[in-house]
Amino acid sequence: MKLENIRNFSIIAHVDHGKSTLSDRLLEATGTIEKRNMKAQLLDRLDIERERGITIKSVPVRMKYRAQDGGEYIMNLIDTPGHVDFSYEVSRSLAACEGAILVVDAAQGVEAQTVANSYLATDLDLELVPILNKIDLPSAHPEQVKRELEEIIGINADDAIPVSAKTGEGIPELLERIVRDVPPPSGEAGAPLQALIFDSVYDNYKGVICYVRVMNGTLEAGKNVRFMATGRDYQIDEVGVFKPDMVKVERLGPGEVGFICASIKTIDEAHVGDTITDSAKPAAAPLAGYKKVKPVVFCGFYPVEREDINQLREALEKLQINDSAISFEPENSAALGFGFRCGFLGLLHMEIAKERLNREFGVDLVATAPNVVYQIVQTDGSIIEAHRPSDFPDPVRIEEIREPYIKLSIFMPEQFVGAAMQLCQDKRGTYVAMDYITPERVRLTYDMPLAEFILDFHDRLKSCTRGYASLDYDHTGFRAANLVKVDVLLQEEPVDAFSFICHADQAYHRGHAVVGKLKELIPRQLFEVPVQAAVGKKVIVRMNIKAVRKDVLAKCYGGDITRKRKLLEKQKEGKKRMKQVGRVSIPQEAFLAFMDVTKAEDK
Numbered sequence: 001m002k003l004e005n006i007r008n009f010s011i012i013a014h015v016d017h018g019k020s021t022l023s024d025r026l027l028e029a030t031g032t033i034e035k036r037n038m039k040a041q042l043l044d045r046l047d048i049e050r051e052r053g054i055t056i057k058s059v060p061v062r063m064k065y066r067a068q069d070g071g072e073y074i075m076n077l078i079d080t081p082g083h084v085d086f087s088y089e090v091s092r093s094l095a096a097c098e099g100a101i102l103v104v105d106a107a108q109g110v111e112a113q114t115v116a117n118s119y120l121a122t123d124l125d126l127e128l129v130p131i132l133n134k135i136d137l138p139s140a141h142p143e144q145v146k147r148e149l150e151e152i153i154g155i156n157a158d159d160a161i162p163v164s165a166k167t168g169e170g171i172p173e174l175l176e177r178i179v180r181d182v183p184p185p186s187g188e189a190g191a192p193l194q195a196l197i198f199d200s201v202y203d204n205y206k207g208v209i210c211y212v213r214v215m216n217g218t219l220e221a222g223k224n225v226r227f228m229a230t231g232r233d234y235q236i237d238e239v240g241v242f243k244p245d246m247v248k249v250e251r252l253g254p255g256e257v258g259f260i261c262a263s264i265k266t267i268d269e270a271h272v273g274d275t276i277t278d279s280a281k282p283a284a285a286p287l288a289g290y291k292k293v294k295p296v297v298f299c300g301f302y303p304v305e306r307e308d309i310n311q312l313r314e315a316l317e318k319l320q321i322n323d324s325a326i327s328f329e330p331e332n333s334a335a336l337g338f339g340f341r342c343g344f345l346g347l348l349h350m351e352i353a354k355e356r357l358n359r360e361f362g363v364d365l366v367a368t369a370p371n372v373v374y375q376i377v378q379t380d381g382s383i384i385e386a387h388r389p390s391d392f393p394d395p396v397r398i399e400e401i402r403e404p405y406i407k408l409s410i411f412m413p414e415q416f417v418g419a420a421m422q423l424c425q426d427k428r429g430t431y432v433a434m435d436y437i438t439p440e441r442v443r444l445t446y447d448m449p450l451a452e453f454i455l456d457f458h459d460r461l462k463s464c465t466r467g468y469a470s471l472d473y474d475h476t477g478f479r480a481a482n483l484v485k486v487d488v489l490l491q492e493e494p495v496d497a498f499s500f501i502c503h504a505d506q507a508y509h510r511g512h513a514v515v516g517k518l519k520e521l522i523p524r525q526l527f528e529v530p531v532q533a534a535v536g537k538k539v540i541v542r543m544n545i546k547a548v549r550k551d552v553l554a555k556c557y558g559g560d561i562t563r564k565r566k567l568l569e570k571q572k573e574g575k576k577r578m579k580q581v582g583r584v585s586i587p588q589e590a591f592l593a594f595m596d597v598t599k600a601e602d603k
């Protein structure tokens, strides 16, 4: 296939603006999928994607299109996710393309991810083809949305195509526009091989399957290739393309998108972003890879049944192959047994991983409350990273604690600005700016600690703006803050799973909530159990779980007072002894409820 007849593009949009529906229409219009085999959102492969109506993994697909100029074109479409947690998937897919269709819902207008994703695309020098979707809706106001595109994103939206991904209106124009506006790839078949790995999945039979975009040279079965990051060589078993099912082809030339299998066993051998080259004639340098994503939210995953720990490990290993942004390492909790500390890109990412582990791998698990990574400067000048409260050193050795910050942009109708500002203040946010996108819509910018954001910011924003706000954020590094570790003690013994980190001003409030909840949930014992919250050695909250008292006087009919007193004294002695040896058993619900308490603070 000649390079002039190839178009590689992606579709970018804010969540729910209609990317997946638009991809379905393109597949239909190009005859890639026959109408009778079509099911909605064909490219959303995972069950969770269909149910939640969101795209998580990018799926590439190859289409054939005969244009009005008579030429036959190969179009490689790479669908991308819209949620902010998955923006790393977006930039990977974009690196394999020359153009991007920017979908904007003509009824809703430009939203936070419309802006963020357009910037990702323009940073990579992609040609943007703007379209106004959902023009079948009576509430669509395409002219105003065009103005928003011009003012906020700064692109010329005069010829933005009005489309309805639902009815198919405007799809023929869009296909022609892709041929006209998206530049064909460049590259040379004779040059040393350079192919970019933009994604990978694990298959039980074939091992790791790498999704690739060939920049120069050709890939074919039997060829010996080198993965430049690891320096390891493999022989290619199979090359193919996505139609959207995987179909074997003889070779992939420059500009083409497809997959290769080479009996690769683990994901560590095939980094996403790595360059594949010819072992015999290697390229001088690898292609620019992606920026490595770093997990920012951590939580513990523990199997509900302790003996399922190996099953959980295997499931995590497989999931990581499919989603390399997840990290995990073993950890041990006195309360929950053996488990794993896992790192994610955000809360949605964490929830999805938990659900996939359960559905795809059948693992039942308990997740501990999520927390962010803290940087701790110790008195000796050294800096450590704490991924969990138990990584915190003794307070006397701490010079300074730094927490991660984000810059948050919120798009919303003007009437909700007051409520949103109040929420940002409550969440320790610092006001940065407010600008009007249109006379009715506003963009609000705040700096905010990530820890506050991950708790429940999104839910609360949704409820205080009745679902009309959209948001996006960028990590802006670490800042020192007056943070403390709050320990929870049962019978004067700290229980690791209950420790948490918070701002010093909130320590009493949150400590009180947790201790109160535990007091309710832990069943009474034969002896009195103090429940305390402490910062370092200082106890800030104390409540007692009263003992169940056996009525030792029940059998004592009559008798004088000294006899009764003696019995009571004896009981007291017994309890004292019991208190030293007795252990408080903590019911599982207490752990789960604890997570809710740390979430539902300050309401």
Ligand SMILES: Nc1nc2c(ncn2[C@@H]2O[C@H](COP(=O)(O)OP(=O)(O)OP(=O)(O)O)[C@@H](O)[C@H]2O)c(=O)[nH]1
Residues within 6 Å of the ligand: 013, 014, 015, 016, 017, 018, 019, 020, 021, 022, 041, 053, 054, 055, 080, 081, 082, 083, 133, 134, 135, 136, 137, 163, 164, 165, 166, 167
């Ligand atoms: N009326 C109308 N509804 C549409 C149109 N395009 C998409 N929708 C609906 O809008 C909703 C969201 O569409 P999706 O295609 O799932 O959106 P998406 O952008 O892929 O969403 P994510 O995968 O979560 O990023 C669905 O309920 C679609 O049926 C359109 O042209 N007209």
